[in-house]
Amino acid sequence: MVTAAIGMALLIVGGFVLFLALRSTPAEAPGPSTAGLAAGYSLFADQASTITQTVAALVDGVPITDAAWRTATLVDATMSELTHHPAPTADATLERLIDEVILVQAAGLQDTAPTPAEVDGRMAALEGRWGLNEAQLEAALQKKGLTLQALTERVSRLLQVDQATQILAARYPDVEAWLAQARQTAKIMRHPSEQAAGGTTVANLPIAPWPGVRAPDLDLPDLAGKQTRLSELRGRPVLLNFWATWCPPCQDELPVLQAAHQQYADRLVVMGIDLEESKETVAAFLAGRGITYPILLDPNGQITNGLYQVQGLPTSIFIRPDGVVSARHVGPLTATDIDRYLTALLTQSSAAR
Numbered sequence: 450m451v452t453a454a455i456g457m458a459l460l461i462v463g464g465f466v467l468f469l470a471l472r473s474t475p476a477e478a479p480g481p482s483t484a485g486l487a488a489g490y491s492l493f494a495d496q497a498s499t500i501t502q503t504v505a506a507l508v509d510g511v512p513i514t515d516a517a518w519r520t521a522t523l524v525d526a527t528m529s530e531l532t533h534h535p536a537p538t539a540d541a542t543l544e545r546l547i548d549e550v551i552l553v554q555a556a557g558l559q560d561t562a563p564t565p566a567e568v569d570g571r572m573a574a575l576e577g578r579w580g581l582n583e584a585q586l587e588a589a590l591q592k593k594g595l596t597l598q599a600l601t602e603r604v605s606r607l608l609q610v611d612q613a614t615q616i617l618a619a620r621y622p623d624v625e626a627w628l629a630q631a632r633q634t635a636k637i638m639r640h641p642s643e644q645a646a647g648g649t650t651v652a653n654l655p656i657a658p659w660p661g662v663r664a665p666d667l668d669l670p671d672l673a674g675k676q677t678r679l680s681e682l683r684g685r686p687v688l689l690n691f692w693a694t695w696c697p698p699c700q701d702e703l704p705v706l707q708a709a710h711q712q713y714a715d716r717l718v719v720m721g722i723d724l725e726e727s728k729e730t731v732a733a734f735l736a737g738r739g740i741t742y743p744i745l746l747d748p749n750g751q752i753t754n755g756l757y758q759v760q761g762l763p764t765s766i767f768i769r770p771d772g773v774v775s776a777r778h779v780g781p782l783t784a785t786d787i788d789r790y791l792t793a794l795l796t797q798s799s800a801a802r
Contacts (some may be wrong), residue, residue, distance in 0.1 A: 502777040504659040505543055507638045508550040511559075512659050512758070518543050523593040524603045531579055531589055543639070549610045551631050556613035563608040571604050638662070651771050658757040660776055664689075664768045665756045669745040672728050672735075677720070677745055680772070686794050687718045687768040688787070691753050694726060694734040696762045702781040703740060709787045710742035717791055720745060724753045724762070767794050 505518040522542045529536040537545075553559055576586060587597045614624060621627040641654070641661030656663045664687075668678045679687065690706055692699035710719040719742040723731050728746055735744065753759045757766065760779075767776040767790045775794040778786065 500779040502659070502779055504641055504661065505639070506547055507636075507641055507655060507657055507659060507662065508547050509554065509636050510655065510657045511550050511554065512657065513543070513546050513550065518546060520595065520599050521546055521603060523595055524590075524600055527589050527593050527595065527600075531581070531586075547632075547637060548628060549606065551628065551635055552610055552613040552617065555631065556616040558609055558613050558616070561609070563605050563612075567608060568601060568605045571608060572601060575604070651773060654773065658766060658774060658777070660774050662774060663772050664766065664774050667722075667752050667756065669722065669747060669752060670728075671743050671745050672732050674728075677743060679768075682718055683772055684770050685718050686716065686770055686775075686791065687720065688790075689757075689766040689768065690719070690721045690782075691724060691757065691759045691762060691764045691766075692721055693724045693762055694731060698781045699763045702763055703738060705782055705784055705787070706742060707740055708784060713787075713791065716795075719743075722747050722753060724759075725750045767791070769794055769797055773797075 500516075503515045504512045505515045506513045518539070522537075522539045525542050526536040576582060579586075581589075583597070586600070590597060590600060617624050617627065636655055638655055641659065643661070651663065654662045656665050658665055664679065666678065666680045668676055670676055679689075688706075688709070690702070692702070694700070706719055706721065709717065713719075721740075721742065721744045723744060723746055725748060726746070727748070731744060731746065747753045757764075763779075763781055765778045765782055766774060767778070769775050775797055776790045778790065
């Protein structure tokens with residue numbers, strides 16, 4: 450069994466106060482994950498809910514988004530103030546998040562999560578340990594621009610990490626030493642967008658569906674049965690739009706994509722990728738809608754859910770002519786969005802030459 454002291458060391462200062470509090474009661478086995486497409490698709494129904502996803506780090510292809518990094522940094526700062534400890538730096542928090550990914554992946558817990566009851570129990574334990582009620586805790590978080598949900602999600606993640614640490618402790622006599630070695634062999638890329646912009650050779654970039662690295666290749670059939678391979682479009686900017694006929698915001702977005710296909714025909718390849726529907730269903734839905742850009746079919750979701758890690762529909766991926774992902778947008782695109790992303794894409798492409 451890993452001691453609380455080792456658990457603290459594993460997480461590298463950034464969340465040590467929170468993690469020690471979590472270790473005060475035995476961890477229970479996590480339940481099924483409720484995150485991602487496997488448990489229900491997230492729909493982004495309006496422009497206010499859209500997100501431009503950027504990545505702070507990639508760990509063996511697993512992303513740590515800038516939003517997750519920023520939130521974790523602010524949660525750490527809030528908890529440090531409440532417990533009168535120095536706040537970790539943002540860089541220290543990022544390194545801890547990298548450790549979390551390595552631990553969870555190695556333990557095989559990436560598709561599991563603690564139950565709501567487990568998280569609520571730990572939240573209550575934290576409030577009791579710190580002598581705070583929920584209103585006081587929420588007020589402290591609000592000063593950092595956070596909600597109580599942000600802390601709840603971090604607690605859930607740290608419970609997952611705690612479970613991973615216990616699993617790995619049964620395999621390795623010194624988990625801390627194992628983690629140090631795992632860091633040496635893991636493919637870790639910090640701030641990939643900056644590295645790509647800084648002149649890193651494209652061939653040396655990892656493959657992942659996130660800005661700053663090479664887009665995964667795909668090979669899917671269109672409605673006529675013709676195969677389309679992404680790598681064969683190298684030399685032209687590409688917009689991949691992941692969607693489904695049953696998704697209302699996806700339906701609303703179709704005219705915008707069609708307009709972009711017509712307006713930028715000589716500058717941008719627009720392709721839709723339908724998720725887990727038959728060609729008959731998709732063809733019947735599109736009949737009479739005037740959609741002329743290619744629609745590809747992902748009948749088993751391996752490209753959408755697996756290779757491109759889509760967690761909400763619609764999701765759009767902008768890819769440079771050299772195959773590097775320029776931007777990732779979750780939610781319906783507007784004409785202004787497309788123009789903005791295309792301008793940035795072309796600027797990046799010119800700088801990369």
